[in-house]
Amino acid sequence: MGLLSDPNRRRALISLLTRLNSPICVVCYMAGVAWFMGLAFEPFTLRTYMSENAMGSTMVEERFPAGERALTTGREFSAHKKKAGGMPVDWLVKTMQARGLEVFTQRFSRKLPFPDENKERYMVKGTNVYGILRAPRAPRTEALVLSAPCTPGDSNNQAVGLLLGLAQYFRNQIYWAKDIIFLVNEHDLIGMQACITFSPDSCRGGSIQAALSLELSSDVITSMDLVLEGLNGQLPNLDLANLFYAFCQKIGVLCTIQGKLQRNDWDSVSGYSHSVQTMMLMVMKQASGRPWGDHGLFLRYHIEAASIKGINSFRQYKTDVTTIGRLLEGMYRKLNNLLERLHQSYFFYLMPSLSHFVSIGYYMPAFGLLAVILLLRALDLWVQLATPPPRTEDGITDKEQVSSPGVLSVLTPLVISHLTGVALYTLPIQFQEMAVEQFPVSETEAVVLTAIGVYTAGLALPHNTHRLLSGEGTEQGWRVLKLVAVLYLAVLLGCTALINFSLGFILALTLVPVAAFVTPHVPKVLSAFILVILSPACTLLFSVFFFQELQELPVSFQEGWLLYLSVISQGILDHFLYGSLVYPLIALLVYPCWLLFWNILFWK
Amino acid sequence: VHLTISQSRAASSANHIQPLLVDNAGQFFSSGHTNNWAVLVCTSRFWFNYRHVANTLSVYRSVKRLGIPDSHIVLMLADDMACNHRNPKPATVFSHKNMELNVYGDDVEVDYRGYEVTVENFLRVLTGRLPPSTPRSKRLLSDDRSNILIYLTGHGGNGFLKFQDSEEISNVELADAFEQMWQKRRYNELLFIIDTCQGASMYERFYSPNLMALASSQVGEDSLSHQPDLAIGVHLMDRYTFYLLEFLEDIHPASKTNMNDLFKVCPKSQCVSTPGHRTDLFLRDPGSVLITDFFGSVRKVEITMETINLTDPIKQVEQRKYSYVDQLPVSEIIHQKPKQKDWHPPDGFILGLWTLILLVFFKLYGMKHLKHIF
Numbered sequence: 001m002g003l004l005s006d007p008n009r010r011r012a013l014i015s016l017l018t019r020l021n022s023p024i025c026v027v028c029y030m031a032g033v034a035w036f037m038g039l040a041f042e043p044f045t046l047r048t049y050m051s052e053n054a055m056g057s058t059m060v061e062e063r064f065p066a067g068e069r070a071l072t073t074g075r076e077f078s079a080h081k082k083k084a085g086g087m088p089v090d091w092l093v094k095t096m097q098a099r100g101l102e103v104f105t106q107r108f109s110r111k112l113p114f115p116d117e118n119k120e121r122y123m124v125k126g127t128n129v130y131g132i133l134r135a136p137r138a139p140r141t142e143a144l145v146l147s148a149p150c151t152p153g154d155s156n157n158q159a160v161g162l163l164l165g166l167a168q169y170f171r172n173q174i175y176w177a178k179d180i181i182f183l184v185n186e187h188d189l190i191g192m193q194a195c196i197t198f199s200p201d202s203c204r205g206g207s208i209q210a211a212l213s214l215e216l217s218s219d220v221i222t223s224m225d226l227v228l229e230g231l232n233g234q235l236p237n238l239d240l241a242n243l244f245y246a247f248c249q250k251i252g253v254l255c256t257i258q259g260k261l262q263r264n265d266w267d268s269v270s271g272y273s274h275s276v277q278t279m280m281l282m283v284m285k286q287a288s289g290r291p292w293g294d295h296g297l298f299l300r301y302h303i304e305a306a307s308i309k310g311i312n313s314f315r316q317y318k319t320d321v322t323t324i325g326r327l328l329e330g331m332y333r334k335l336n337n338l339l340e341r342l343h344q345s346y347f348f349y350l351m352p353s354l355s356h357f358v359s360i361g362y363y364m365p366a367f368g369l370l371a372v373i374l375l376l377r378a379l380d381l382w383v384q385l386a387t388p389p390p391r392t393e394d395g396i397t398d399k400e401q402v403s404s405p406g407v408l409s410v411l412t413p414l415v416i417s418h419l420t421g422v423a424l425y426t427l428p429i430q431f432q433e434m435a436v437e438q439f440p441v442s443e444t445e446a447v448v449l450t451a452i453g454v455y456t457a458g459l460a461l462p463h464n465t466h467r468l469l470s471g472e473g474t475e476q477g478w479r480v481l482k483l484v485a486v487l488y489l490a491v492l493l494g495c496t497a498l499i500n501f502s503l504g505f506i507l508a509l510t511l512v513p514v515a516a517f518v519t520p521h522v523p524k525v526l527s528a529f530i531l532v533i534l535s536p537a538c539t540l541l542f543s544v545f546f547f548q549e550l551q552e553l554p555v556s557f558q559e560g561w562l563l564y565l566s567v568i569s570q571g572i573l574d575h576f577l578y579g580s581l582v583y584p585l586i587a588l589l590v591y592p593c594w595l596l597f598w599n600i601l602f603w604k
Numbered sequence: 605v606h607l608t609i610s611q612s613r614a615a616s617s618a619n620h621i622q623p624l625l626v627d628n629a630g631q632f633f634s635s636g637h638t639n640n641w642a643v644l645v646c647t648s649r650f651w652f653n654y655r656h657v658a659n660t661l662s663v664y665r666s667v668k669r670l671g672i673p674d675s676h677i678v679l680m681l682a683d684d685m686a687c688n689h690r691n692p693k694p695a696t697v698f699s700h701k702n703m704e705l706n707v708y709g710d711d712v713e714v715d716y717r718g719y720e721v722t723v724e725n726f727l728r729v730l731t732g733r734l735p736p737s738t739p740r741s742k743r744l745l746s747d748d749r750s751n752i753l754i755y756l757t758g759h760g761g762n763g764f765l766k767f768q769d770s771e772e773i774s775n776v777e778l779a780d781a782f783e784q785m786w787q788k789r790r791y792n793e794l795l796f797i798i799d800t801c802q803g804a805s806m807y808e809r810f811y812s813p814n815l816m817a818l819a820s821s822q823v824g825e826d827s828l829s830h831q832p833d834l835a836i837g838v839h840l841m842d843r844y845t846f847y848l849l850e851f852l853e854d855i856h857p858a859s860k861t862n863m864n865d866l867f868k869v870c871p872k873s874q875c876v877s878t879p880g881h882r883t884d885l886f887l888r889d890p891g892s893v894l895i896t897d898f899f900g901s902v903r904k905v906e907i908t909m910e911t912i913n914l915t916d917p918i919k920q921v922e923q924r925k926y927s928y929v930d931q932l933p934v935s936e937i938i939h940q941k942p943k944q945k946d947w948h949p950p951d952g953f954i955l956g957l958w959t960l961i962l963l964v965f966f967k968l969y970g971m972k973h974l975k976h977i978f
């Protein structure tokens with residue numbers, strides 16, 4: 001007889017499952033966390049290598065000479081920027097035309113759902129200027145993009161200067177097989193969004209193979225930082241990072257990722273913790289779902305893009321702009337050799353340092369171990385539901401309750417939780433005007449505080465839900481609800497982890513213990529407290545503090561709270577401006593799921 | 605056409621010289637090949653395979669320099685490197701770094717270009733089965749007195765050569781094509797040179813007579829590229845062909861260098877891989893085979909002031925070791941290598957095993973089940 005078809009053996013298996021359920025869950029959780037921490041340990045990672053044959057090695061000769069001239073152009077740009085009080089469109093158009101590019105401008109205007117206090121803008125109007133360098137002999141079927149942001153104030157002037165210097169140098173070469181689009185975008189991401197969404201008609205370039213965004217605010221730099229995380233945690237093809245790293249090594253520029261320099265002592269504790277910090281920074285940035293550089297919006301359209309930031313810190317060895325120009329020239333020459341889009345290397349990875357990576361095949365088991373806990377719990381509940389309770393005091397009524405635990409008693413919490421989620425999603429924006437009239441707060445604060453208000457109001461739901469329900473809840477009732485909730489959470493977290501592993505993993509870390517231990521029979525006050533601590537909102541609060549710690553900029557509680565509020569407002573703005581999915585995911589799916597567990601806790 | 609002029613004979617009385625001249629004439633007309641052909645194939649496309657086109661063009665250049673005219677060369681290049689958009693020096697293909705030697709020149713005649721370089725077209729060229737509309741420049745119009753040089757380069761593996769990233773030619777197909785050529789008397793002697801990874805596997809299966817083969821690497825070894833040019837951004841040549849080109853640059857139409865020197869080109873110290881060669885099917889001694897027998901088009905011309913009366917059929921001066929009459933029986937040649945058979949357990953063992961299983965089955969469950977079977 002088979003293992004599962006033999007009733008004796010099945011009973012034995014099931015009893016094993018129910019007896020050992022909690023220990024196995026605990027072990028799985030520890031194993032998942034340990035696996036995740038072990039990912040940063042260098043012997044478990046792979047060295048990065050160039051996968052694309054067409055890009056080969058770094059064998060090009062970089063000859064960009066005009067670094068000083070680029071700096072002069074940058075200074076001119078800064079002067080014109082001050083005079084124009086924004087983007088000096090006419091000067092840029094004239095300069096790009098003088099360098100032999102086909103210049104186009106694009107006006108855009110956008111009204112934010114509520115004022116952005118970080119960047120102090122509400123109604124945004126701007127112009128993007130881009131010049132296309134046509135490939136001398138090639139058909140106009142493919143393009144590469146180099147962009148620099150036009151930021152108010154004194155930053156990124158050198159970036160625009162270098163962009164124009166490179167444009168002039170590239171114009172004199174005849175080996176370009178793709179068009180190169182030099183883009184200066186205003187109002188960083190909003191301008192970039194405008195350019196990309198309208199690009200099929202107005203950009204008139206071919207299909208874009210790769211894009212690099214340059215941020216450079218000083219005449220000399222000490223290191224170059226690579227930023228990969230894009231919208232919704234999407235990452236460019238690893239080959240782009242490999243290309244950058246290979247050229248940094250060839251030219252001899254210090255390169256960093258997450259602002260952290262690589263260390264060689266992986267076997268020491270401090271070396272390991274350094275790798276863990278770098279990896280955790282990447283995980284946090286990816287989980288936030290916001291684009292961390294101007295490149296972040298390209299990734300959705302299958303255009304591999306990265307941002308390169310020049311950093312000037314207190315190191316002795318400085319690199320000048322000519323060297324940065326050579327690095328970019330080398331990268332673009334190699335990208336020029338591409339025949340197809342970058343597809344040979346990984347799209348899902350984590351980088352504990354610039355020369356090592358962990359691919360999806362290695363990091364997914366960490367999440368899998370956490371998801372197994374949910375499945376074990378579901379199995380346990382299924383078994384409990386299948387076997388009738390031993391006591392039969394009131395024979396007839398129990399039977400009735402056994403046979404139909406009441407679809408209504410399960411459906412009601414589900415519907416109400418999701419309605420609360422919908423309220424959390426829509427109310428803050430809808431009622432901001434009303435809130436501003438009633439209370440002395442600004443619009444942004446109104447939105448954020450409304451969101452927090454709705455969130456906290458959801459905590460009071462169980463008492464009200466039970467008033468609505470006619471009868472009392474039953475033992476079977478909460479089990480069915482928990483089974484549904486656990487499976488729902490498993491599917492939700494699984495789908496999230498596939499798209500954005502970091503977000504899925506962080507949510508799993510906090511929500512899986514909640515799902516595992518919550519029943520109506522645990523001590524109420526303590527469990528309620530733990531549930532609130534592990535809820536998505538508090539996870540976000542702790543993440544904010546943790547993120548600041550990782551960046552070595554620890555904040556006090558006041559500052560942290562204000563930062564937390566701004567993170568919520570930025571999240572909502574990201575969703576409405578660029579289509580980031582984190583806010584709707586949390587509001588419409590994760591929060592209702594958590595509310596279901598809160599309902600189970602207060603089940604009567 | 606280049607001439608080697610033998611020593612002029614002092615004129616003397618016609619009667620005395622006639623039989624000697626007739627003998628010499630006999631020797632002259634029975635000496636091997638009368639014309640040379642070359643089939644040069646580059647099988648890879650894409651910019652990063654620049655070196656394969658440069659390889660083929662280097663051999664083309666040497667072969668043309670040594671006398672084979674364009675009408676006797678079939679040049680197949682799978683991609684256009686000289687006019688590729690990424691070439692910083694358009695209309696050139698360089699074989700040496702610092703752009704010393706432009707092998708593209710201005711009189712290159714490519715017969716099969718781009719997507720026309722396929723396995724089918726290559727085999728049709730070799731066997732001569734081309735549609736009637738094919739122009740002469742695309743045909744290999746060789747006869748039984750032609751010495752043919754075949755040069756292949758590209759990406760290969762154990763037993764195959766990749767054509768254009770989409771198909772392959774196997775060593776068996778190639779050997780069969782050469783056998784077709786032999787049976788149709790399309791060559792006198794054939795020299796096969798291949799510069800790919802694991803190139804020696806391509807000549808393993810040859811079984812037709814008068815084939816000599818050279819390869820740049822043995823089975824299991826990779827052929828390496830020689831040097832990158834940083835201005836162009838690609839590797840310019842493969843090592844084996846680079847040293848082959850250097851060797852050939854020293855050859856002139858009157859050289860007496862023989863094949864044994866060619867086998868020594870690119871030892872392991874320079875090539876990193878071990879070049880190989882195969883001469884067992886070749887009936888002459890490689891030491892007596894001149895390089896110009898294959899790479900050049902050398903005409904032997906004897907100047908005489910006498911009139912020779914060729915009324916009688918020319919008698920063979922000596923009994924040649926090889927002749928077209930005694931062809932090697934094909935059926936014996938095909939089974940050169942013993943077929944690799946997978947080991948199976950002996951038949952009796954399998955029968956016994958099944959009997960045992962049946963017996964155990966019936967013992968356990970009783971003989972009554974037998975009736976269900978019988």
